[in-house]
Amino acid sequence: xxxxxxxxxxxxxxxxxxxxxxxxxxxxxxxxxxxxxxxxxxxxxxxxxxxxxxxxxxxxxxxxxxxxxxxxxxxxxxxxxxxxxxxxxxxxxxxxxxxxxxxxxxxxxxxxxxxxxxxxxxxxxxxxxxxxxxxxxxxxxxxxx
Amino acid sequence: xxxxxxxxxxxxxxxxxxxxxxxxxxxxxxxxxxxxxxxxxxxxxxxxxxxxxxxxxxxxxxxxxxxxxxxxxxxxxxxxxxxxxxxxxxxxxxxxxxxxxxxxxxxxxxxxxxxxxxxxxxxxxxxxxxxxxxxxxxxxxxxxx
Amino acid sequence: xxxxxxxxxxxxxxxxxxxxxxxxxxxxxxxxxxxxxxxxxxxxxxxxxxxxxxxxxxxxxxxxxxxxxxxxxxxxxxxxxxxxxxxxxxxxxxxxxxxxxxxxxxxxxxxxxxxxxxxxxxxxxxxxxxxxxxxxxxxxxxxxx
Amino acid sequence: xxxxxxxxxxxxxxxxxxxxxxxxxxxxxxxxxxxxxxxxxxxxxxxxxxxxxxxxxxxxxxxxxxxxxxxxxxxxxxxxxxxxxxxxxxxxxxxxxxxxxxxxxxxxxxxxxxxxxxxxxxxxxxxxxxxxxxxxxxxxxxxxx
Numbered sequence: 001x002x003x004x005x006x007x008x009x010x011x012x013x014x015x016x017x018x019x020x021x022x023x024x025x026x027x028x029x030x031x032x033x034x035x036x037x038x039x040x041x042x043x044x045x046x047x048x049x050x051x052x053x054x055x056x057x058x059x060x061x062x063x064x065x066x067x068x069x070x071x072x073x074x075x076x077x078x079x080x081x082x083x084x085x086x087x088x089x090x091x092x093x094x095x096x097x098x099x100x101x102x103x104x105x106x107x108x109x110x111x112x113x114x115x116x117x118x119x120x121x122x123x124x125x126x127x128x129x130x131x132x133x134x135x136x137x138x139x140x141x142x143x144x145x
Numbered sequence: 146x147x148x149x150x151x152x153x154x155x156x157x158x159x160x161x162x163x164x165x166x167x168x169x170x171x172x173x174x175x176x177x178x179x180x181x182x183x184x185x186x187x188x189x190x191x192x193x194x195x196x197x198x199x200x201x202x203x204x205x206x207x208x209x210x211x212x213x214x215x216x217x218x219x220x221x222x223x224x225x226x227x228x229x230x231x232x233x234x235x236x237x238x239x240x241x242x243x244x245x246x247x248x249x250x251x252x253x254x255x256x257x258x259x260x261x262x263x264x265x266x267x268x269x270x271x272x273x274x275x276x277x278x279x280x281x282x283x284x285x286x287x288x289x290x
Numbered sequence: 291x292x293x294x295x296x297x298x299x300x301x302x303x304x305x306x307x308x309x310x311x312x313x314x315x316x317x318x319x320x321x322x323x324x325x326x327x328x329x330x331x332x333x334x335x336x337x338x339x340x341x342x343x344x345x346x347x348x349x350x351x352x353x354x355x356x357x358x359x360x361x362x363x364x365x366x367x368x369x370x371x372x373x374x375x376x377x378x379x380x381x382x383x384x385x386x387x388x389x390x391x392x393x394x395x396x397x398x399x400x401x402x403x404x405x406x407x408x409x410x411x412x413x414x415x416x417x418x419x420x421x422x423x424x425x426x427x428x429x430x431x432x433x434x435x
Numbered sequence: 436x437x438x439x440x441x442x443x444x445x446x447x448x449x450x451x452x453x454x455x456x457x458x459x460x461x462x463x464x465x466x467x468x469x470x471x472x473x474x475x476x477x478x479x480x481x482x483x484x485x486x487x488x489x490x491x492x493x494x495x496x497x498x499x500x501x502x503x504x505x506x507x508x509x510x511x512x513x514x515x516x517x518x519x520x521x522x523x524x525x526x527x528x529x530x531x532x533x534x535x536x537x538x539x540x541x542x543x544x545x546x547x548x549x550x551x552x553x554x555x556x557x558x559x560x561x562x563x564x565x566x567x568x569x570x571x572x573x574x575x576x577x578x579x580x
Contacts, residue, residue, distance in 0.1 A: 019196030022204055051164035057229045058210045059167055062203020069202075084202045085548060086572055088233035088378045088523060090405050090425060092398045107423060108382045112547060113520060113574065115380050115423070133397060133405070135380060135425045137521055137572060139548065230403060231427055233378060233523045235550050235570060237543045252568060253527045257402060258375060258429065260525050260568070278542060278550070280525055280570045282376055282427060284403065309486035312494055341454030347504075347519045348497020349457055355493045374492045378523035 002036030002106060005077035009035065012078060013070060023066055026059065028102075030070065036106040038070040044098050055095030055120075055131065064089055064118035064134035067104030072114040072138035075106060079145075082114065085137040095131040097122030114138040147181030147251060150222035154180065157223060158215060168211055171204065173247075175215065181251040183215040189243050200240030200265075200276065209234055209263035209279035212249030217259040217283035220251060224290075227259065230282040240276040242267030259283040292326030292396060295367035299325065302368060303360060313356055316349065318392075320360065326396040328360040334388050345385030345410075345421065354379055354408035354424035357394030362404040362428035365396060369435075372404065375427040385421040387412030404428040437471030437541060440512035444470065447513060448505060458501055461494065463537075465505065471541040473505040479533050490530030490555075490566065499524055499553035499569035502539030507549040507573035510541060514580075517549065520572040530566040532557030549573040 006012055010033050017023070017030065026048060032039040042048070042063065050056040065084055072082045104118040118134040151157055155178050162168070162175065171193060177184040187193070187208065195201040210229055217227045249263040265277040296302055300323050307313070307320065316338060322329040332338070332353065340346040355374055362372045394408040410422040441447055445468050452458070452465065461483060467474040477483070477498065485491040500522055507517045539553040555567040 016196055021192050021194045021196075022201035023195075025192040047166050047170040049166045050168075051161055051166075052226075056167035056207065056210075057214075057232070058203065058207020061206035061210065061232065061234075062201065065201075065203045065206065081197075084236050086233065086235040086521065086550075086570075087202070087206065088231065088425060089206075090231040090397070090427065091229050092405055107380070108420060115382055115521075117423075130398060133407075133425065135378060135423065135521075137380065231376065231405075231425075233570060235542070235572065237550055252525070253565060260376075260527055262568075275543060278552075278570065280376075280523060280568065282525065306486055311482050311484045311486075312491035313485075315482040337456050337460040339456045340458075341451055341456075342516075346457035346497065346500075347522070348493065348500045351496035351500065351522065351524075352491065352493025355491075355496065359492075371487075374526050376523065376525040377492070377496065378521065379496075380521040381519050 002075055002109065004035040004075050009074045013073060026062065028063065028066060033074060035074050036071055038067045038074065039103045040067055041099055041101050044095065044100055055100055057091060060095060060120050060132045061087065061089050063102040063120050064132060067102045068116035068118040068134065068136045069138055071104040071106050072109065072116050075109050075114065076140050080140050080142050082138045083141050085139050087134055087136040089132050089134040091132050092130045095120065095122060097124055112140050147220055147254065149180045149220050154219045158218060171207065173208065173211060178219060180219050181216055183212045183219065184248045185212060186244055186246050189240065189245055200245055202236060205240060205265050205277045206232065206234050208247035208265050209277060212247045213261035213263040213279065213281045214283055216249040216251050217254065217261050220254050220259065221285050225285050225287050227283045228286055230284050232279055232281040234277050234279040236277050237275045240265065240267060242269055245276065257285050292365055292399065294325045294365050299364045303363060316352065318353065318356060323364060325364050326361055328357045328364065329393040330357055331389055331391050334385065334390055345390055347381060350385060350410050350422045351377065351379050353392035353410050354422065357392045358406035358408040358424065358426045359428055361394040361396050362399065362406050365399050365404065366430050370430050370432050372428045373431050375429050377424055377426040379422050379424040381422050382420045385410065385412060387414055390421065402430050437510055437544065439470040439510050444509045448508060461497065463498060463501060468509060470509050471506055473502045473509065474538045475502055476534055476536050479530065479535055490535060492526060495530060495555050495567045496522065496524050498537040498555050499567060502537045503551035503553040503569065503571045504573055506539040506541050507544065507551050510544050510549065511575050515575050515577050517573045518576050520574050522569055522571040524567050524569040526567050527565045530557060532559055535566065547575050
């Protein structure tokens with residue numbers, strides 16, 4: 001559906017991941033990278049919880065930001081990166097499962113801006129439990145040489 | 146401006162903070178609690194950064210969620226809590242200072258829903274640097290006895 | 291997918307439409323009503339345009355609000371209505387075609403709140419042109435007897 | 436607070452207003468134009484209402500889009516215009532007064548993007564009734580010569 005301007009986008013993302021301190025700190029792993037779509041997962045460790053034992057809303061927003069941002073990043077040319085302009089997240093159900101999944105995808109990409117969405121979910125007894133849905137704008141930024 | 150339905154809201158919040166694993170993990174401290182308004186701060190430690198060394202957008206959203214949620218929580222009666230329905234955050238400037246501040250406040254509170262806002266900023270040479278602004282809906286939930 | 295609490299929801303919506311002054315004024319017609327999903331269309335008449343001849347962003351938001359609100363409304367029991375708590379809209383492409391379509395659907399419905407989405411599009415040479423995507427929270431309100 | 440790149444921004448806006456079909460159609464009047472801030476008002480005529488007699492949420496969003504967009508537009512150089520990237524609106528109270536006011540202002544303006552906010556309100560017995568608050572991203576577009 002989308003054609004990347006960077007033929008090595010998978011390698012470029014793996015390189016970029018090394019410096020993602022916050023992502024690595026919370027233990028989020030990217031499991032799938034395609035042009036315009038990125039998926040990953042995280043264990044619901046204790047420190048990610050709010051006071052009721054659910055995945056913290058801020059951690060949920062972090063997952064959305066990560067997968068949507070990487071989804072936009074798959075499409076830009078080498079030497080550019082993307083930053084989040086804004087993100088809106090709706091909290092559909094509490095995140096209680098031991099493993100949480102996140103997927104981000106590009107709705108539309110232009111010269112500078114990309115509109116993306118993201119979803120966070122878990123799986124219980126074969127059913128998908130929707131935890132959150134996000135809508136976001138990403139902007140391409142050319143990295144100074 | 147706002148009158149809390151919980152005369153002990155400061156003590157109630159301090160009690161609630163103990164279970165805030167994610168907030169405590171990232172080192173966020175509440176520094177001011179008033180009816181309808183809460184303020185706090187955090188050190189920009191390395192693990193909170195994204196790949197360019199800035200405060201991660203997900204961490205920024207977490208700060209907004211915390212202060213806005215606590216601001217709404219100051220106004221509800223004992224035995225109730227608040228959950229985040231949705232949150233939108235706009236990223237105004239990168240967060241680069243060693244100390245980051247966040248403030249949340251209630252715009253309007255009703256029987257169930259509270260509309261809140263939050264801002265995240267730093268201070269450099271006496272100037273306020275706006276890092277993010279958020280708008281959020283919080284819902285009151287009665288805690289089962 | 292969704293089961294309505296109102297077996298007569300199609301008739302109830304048609305009754306409700308009569309009082310929808312703004313919707314009727316701009317000429318929006320509902321073309322499909324199902325449990326949790328509503329679709330409609332509008333002609334891009336001159337007064338709906340902004341200065342470049344495109345569908346005005348406010349009119350686009352109006353279409354999203356209408357179809358998302360009606361989608362939520364299909365699911366509530368008789369004697370209740372829904373109001374929009376908040377709506378976020380992303381503008382993907384300018385709306386230039388003579389006929390504009392809108393579809394709203396429910397992501398999740400709870401006791402009080404429904405999370406909905408909406409899209410606005412046109413069709414040109416058999417291709418779907420995405421004009422806007424919206425995410426919204428609707429709240430059920432019991433109509434006083 | 437903001438310095439416009441267009442010394443004639445007031446005249447430029449008045450010129451731009453002529454082509455604002457939807458704005459003129461609903462009867463919205465700009466009453467104040469400053470660098471980074473625009474205010475206006477509208478009569479709550481019958482066709483702007485939803486089924487309960489309140490200002491329609493789509494009309495409310497339209498007012499926010501207009502004043503925020505014009506606020507951003509005051510700051511860009513001649514030959515450029517602004518388009519709405521995204522807009523989020525929270526509905527605080529129903530709009531029931533005969534006259535409705537709207538104000539938009541710029542939070543931060545960059546090379547391409549401006550972050551703006553808008554509020555819609557009425558006045559009853561000397562009190563300000565908050566109807567809606569919006570947060571929006573505007574993008575500068577260079578008009579082809």
